[in-house]
Amino acid sequence: MSNDELSKQGPSRTEKDRFIHRDLSWLAFNERVLEEGDEPENPLLERAKFLAIFASNLDEFIMVRVAGLKRLLDAQYNREDRYGYYPQDIYREVREKTAQLVEKLYSVYEQNLKPGLAEKKIVIKRAGELTVNQQKFVKRFFDATLYPIITPMAIDQGHPFPMLASKTLAFAVHLLHKEMTHLAVIPVPQSIPRIVKLPSVKDSFEFILIDEIIRDNLKSFFRGYDITGASLFRLIRDSELSVDEEFSPNLLESIEEEIKKRPRAKVVHLAVEKSCPELLLDAVTEAAGFFKDEVTRIDGEMDLAFLFQLVGQAGVAALFFPSYLPGKMSYENIFDRIKEEDFILHMPYQSFQPTVDLIKAASVDPDVLAIKMTLYRASEDSEIVQALKAAAKNKKQVTVLVEIKARFDEERNISWARQLEESGCYVIYGIAGMKIHSKIALIVRREENRTRRYVHLSTGNYNERTARIYTDIGYFTANDDFARDISDVFNVISGYSQPARWKRVISSPYDLREYFFEMIDKEIEFQRRYKNGFVFAKMNSLEDTRMIDKLYEASREGVKVHLIVRGICVLIPGVPGLSENIVVKSIVGRFLEHSRIFLFNNNSEFRVFLSSADWMSRNLDRRIELLFEIHRQELKDHLRFVLEQTWKDNQRSRLLLPQRTYSFRKADEDKFNVQKFFIKHYG
Numbered sequence: 240m241s242n243d244e245l246s247k248q249g250p251s252r253t254e255k256d257r258f259i260h261r262d263l264s265w266l267a268f269n270e271r272v273l274e275e276g277d278e279p280e281n282p283l284l285e286r287a288k289f290l291a292i293f294a295s296n297l298d299e300f301i302m303v304r305v306a307g308l309k310r311l312l313d314a315q316y317n318r319e320d321r322y323g324y325y326p327q328d329i330y331r332e333v334r335e336k337t338a339q340l341v342e343k344l345y346s347v348y349e350q351n352l353k354p355g356l357a358e359k360k361i362v363i364k365r366a367g368e369l370t371v372n373q374q375k376f377v378k379r380f381f382d383a384t385l386y387p388i389i390t391p392m393a394i395d396q397g398h399p400f401p402m403l404a405s406k407t408l409a410f411a412v413h414l415l416h417k418e419m420t421h422l423a424v425i426p427v428p429q430s431i432p433r434i435v436k437l438p439s440v441k442d443s444f445e446f447i448l449i450d451e452i453i454r455d456n457l458k459s460f461f462r463g464y465d466i467t468g469a470s471l472f473r474l475i476r477d478s479e480l481s482v483d484e485e486f487s488p489n490l491l492e493s494i495e496e497e498i499k500k501r502p503r504a505k506v507v508h509l510a511v512e513k514s515c516p517e518l519l520l521d522a523v524t525e526a527a528g529f530f531k532d533e534v535t536r537i538d539g540e541m542d543l544a545f546l547f548q549l550v551g552q553a554g555v556a557a558l559f560f561p562s563y564l565p566g567k568m569s570y571e572n573i574f575d576r577i578k579e580e581d582f583i584l585h586m587p588y589q590s591f592q593p594t595v596d597l598i599k600a601a602s603v604d605p606d607v608l609a610i611k612m613t614l615y616r617a618s619e620d621s622e623i624v625q626a627l628k629a630a631a632k633n634k635k636q637v638t639v640l641v642e643i644k645a646r647f648d649e650e651r652n653i654s655w656a657r658q659l660e661e662s663g664c665y666v667i668y669g670i671a672g673m674k675i676h677s678k679i680a681l682i683v684r685r686e687e688n689r690t691r692r693y694v695h696l697s698t699g700n701y702n703e704r705t706a707r708i709y710t711d712i713g714y715f716t717a718n719d720d721f722a723r724d725i726s727d728v729f730n731v732i733s734g735y736s737q738p739a740r741w742k743r744v745i746s747s748p749y750d751l752r753e754y755f756f757e758m759i760d761k762e763i764e765f766q767r768r769y770k771n772g773f774v775f776a777k778m779n780s781l782e783d784t785r786m787i788d789k790l791y792e793a794s795r796e797g798v799k800v801h802l803i804v805r806g807i808c809v810l811i812p813g814v815p816g817l818s819e820n821i822v823v824k825s826i827v828g829r830f831l832e833h834s835r836i837f838l839f840n841n842n843s844e845f846r847v848f849l850s851s852a853d854w855m856s857r858n859l860d861r862r863i864e865l866l867f868e869i870h871r872q873e874l875k876d877h878l879r880f881v882l883e884q885t886w887k888d889n890q891r892s893r894l895l896l897p898q899r900t901y902s903f904r905k906a907d908e909d910k911f912n913v914q915k916f917f918i919k920h921y922g
Contacts (some may be wrong), residue, residue, distance in 0.1 A: 254323030254784075258809045259815070259899050261322065261782050262304050264331060266336045267901060268806040269296050269516065271893060273340065274903065277347045283355050284550045284558040285829070290348060291546035296795070297337070298406060298475060298544070299895065306477035306507045321784050322809070338535070353899045360443035361553050363434075363540070366455035369447070377447060380435060381456050385449060391460045394422040400526035401426070404563065405476040405504070408433075408450060408542060411523045413468035413516070414461055422522050425453060425460060427471075434548045444553040448540065469514035472523055473541050475508035513538040560829050565590040565707075566921035573597050574604075574684065577693050578707075581871050582718040585881065586699065587830060588921040591706035594713055597695060598623050601682045602630035608690070609636035609683040611729045613675055617655060618704040624655055631663035635682075640732055642666045642675045667733050673748070675732060676858065677851045677865040681725050692722035696867055697847055698834045705886040709833040710914075712849050712878070714869070718743070721867070725822045745866040747852060752786065752859040754866065758839045758846075759789050761795045765842045772798035773840035775882050779833060780807040781823075782855040782857045794820040801883055805832040807855075825901060828891035828914050836878055837866070847875045881917075888913040 265607055275281060276289035285457040292510060311326040319325055324332075356362065369377060391412075392401045403409060412418060427433070427450045435452070439445040457466055460720075507531045511520060513536045524531045556562075566589040568741075570576035573596045584593060599622065601607045610630050617624050628726055631637045641656040660666045678697040683690060699711030724741035745754045766772025774793065780789065781802065787810045790800055800821040802810070812821040826832050837848040852864035869875050889906035891914065896902055 260324055260329055261515050261807050261809055262333050264807045264809055268407050268687040269293055273754045275827055282560055283559050285560055287546045288550050291544050294543040301475050301508045302478035306479055309507050329336055337588045349539055362445050364445055364447050376438050377452055381452050388428050392424045394526055403822045405478055408473050411472055411519055413519050414464040415467050416464045425457055432548050433545045436552050440448045468516040469543055470512045470519055472511045474506050477502040477507050510537050512537040538835040539834045563918045568593055573600050577715045577717050583874055584713040586706045586711045588917040595622050599626040602626040606685045607635055608685055611681040613640040613677055613679050614701055615642045616702050623701050628662035638665040640675050643668050656702045668701055674862045679725055693717050694721045694725050698851055709831045712834045743867055747859050747864040751866055756789055759793050762798050762839055763793050766796050766798045769842055775801045775838040777836045778853045779805050780855050782809045783859055788853045791818055794818045812895055823895040825893045826888055826891050830914050836882055838882055847878045885913045887911050
């Protein structure tokens with residue numbers, strides 16, 4: 240639809256005219272990730288990593304969003320969603336777009352990435368391409384490692400189709416014995432890496448996939464039978480948890496029970512090799528309970544997420560982004576440094592270590608009385624979790640909110656929760672009907688005949704691994720107003736205290752949306768009076784339609800709105816009479832843009848906020864999130880500087896057009912890559 244056509248519709252626009260469907264917007268984001276895998280300026284192994292990220296992202300989308308649509312279709316739900324789509328309509332568009340993206344993925348992989356890797360002597364071999372020495376190596380590997388752990392599974396009246404876990408790769412094998420046909424399944428082991436490094440000449444990296452080794456040795460599993468057909472297939476199951484939290488007597492046990500059901504959940508995606516014989520495909524789809532006409536045929540290596548492993552084993556430094564050292568902050572005592580003045584850290588350009596040091600120092604400091612903290616996603620080898628366990632053993636009062644409903648981290652978080660409890664920590668498992676997404680830590684310390692509280696707030700998780708690849712802002716303060724507010728926040732989370740408007744923080748689901756509305760309304764009023772209304776915001780996703788309608792209102796009043804939205808953006812910018820004063824950019828690059836920063840011009844006395852929340856309905860209505868204002872002028876100036884520099888990017892930035900597509904036009908002169916800039920700026 241053209242701009243003129245949209246403009247003519249005026250206030251009678253339908254939801255489809257005003258919003259991009261969130262699922263289509265998410266697929267557009269993943270397409271931008273795929274484009275990075277096809278970007279010649281990116282180092283070769285980094286491009287491989289982007290393709291693996293794309294594949295992994297798409298799996299999660301299918302497990303959650305496609306699965307949700309299938310549930311609606313199965314229930315014969317037939318109402319329009321808030322974007323103006325019926326379930327069958329958006330399901331059809333999602334399937335069509337997903338098929339296009341998968342085709343594009345394999346085109347990039349086969350035509351660009353694989354030849355590029357081969358030029359650098361990084362090769363994935365087929366069984367028939369092995370040297371004599373490599374054949375011997377593979378034979379030993381099969382006999383000693385693969386054969387002992389693989390269990391072929393017959394499919395017949397006495398042996399139903401196995402409950403293969405989601406994302407399992409397996410071979411379907413058609414067998415003939417005494418004029419009788421049989422079907423068997425061989426799951427590809429997930430307990431060992433999928434990619435095996437082969438012996439090769441110096442400065443070359445040659446690999447083979449374990450499924451290729453299994454394919455070459457299928458006869459070993461079926462002695463006395465003739466193999467008449469074989470194909471690799473991969474299934475994905477519905478992975479949404481269905482827990483009635485309000486009536487669950489033990490949320491932890493309920494989540495654990497739901498996780499156990501995942502291997503038996505409905506198959507929502509089935510992929511087979513393009514060469515799969517029709518009779519074998521019929522048998523697999525019938526056994527899996529999946530519609531044959533919805534099967535995805537793959538012409539190439541299935542599940543390119545294995546490229547993560549290839550990248551880890553092909554250690555050629557020149558094929559990665561140049562290494563750098565995050566900027567470090569010097570201090571002898573982290574508590575003295577925080578008392579000196581409030582400060583912020585901008586990860587990954589600055590080291591995450593002060594955050595770790597704060598918790599580690601608190602765990603052993605004899606003057607520390609208590610530690611309170613939220614954990615949403617922690618790394619597997621988390622120093623922070625180890626410090627919390629040590630703190631409890633050192634007789635500190637340790638309270639930890641572990642969000643066990645963090646999607647796909649449920650099992651890890653349940654494990655952390657049990658370990659923390661066993662160490663003596665008081666563990667809270669969340670609130671029924673809510674996710675605790677805010678990232679907060681509070682340290683209570685005895686000092687000079689008084690009790691002082693130290694606060695850390697962040698836009699990102701307490702995760703040492705992601706702090707090296709996500710852009711986030713961490714804020715440290717010993718301000719008494721902040722400390723009182725955060726103490727009250729923990730009381731709301733852990734008990735029955737009623738929330739109120741605090742001095743320094745604003746919280747969802749209570750009043751966060753309304754507060755943002757108030758700030759935007761002020762910009763509308765300033766625009767009417769002084770013609771200087773301006774909103775500048777950076778976030779991961781913009782999906783809440785009420786928030787978007789408020790931004791549309793501001794735009795119609797003349798308020799300038801600049802939005803940096805990495806992922807989902809349901810808003811349509813640049814439409815006359817609707818959003819002509821709104822500009823939206825998305826940056827996909829070396830680091831995942833994760834920080835949430837909000838700036839309101841406030842009649843040239845600008846105000847700056849940080850938050851754990853995106854402008855999504857789930858963040859504003861179904862999660863406990865925090866928004867907090869930065870008052871120290873030096874820090875405010877720096878955060879505005881961060882926004883302005885990010886807006887200037889003309890190398891990794893895409894512009895969202897009124898036609899709902901993203902324009903990627905890299906500047907040939909005056910090149911500015913904001914992520915490279917900040918590496919140098921903080922270095």
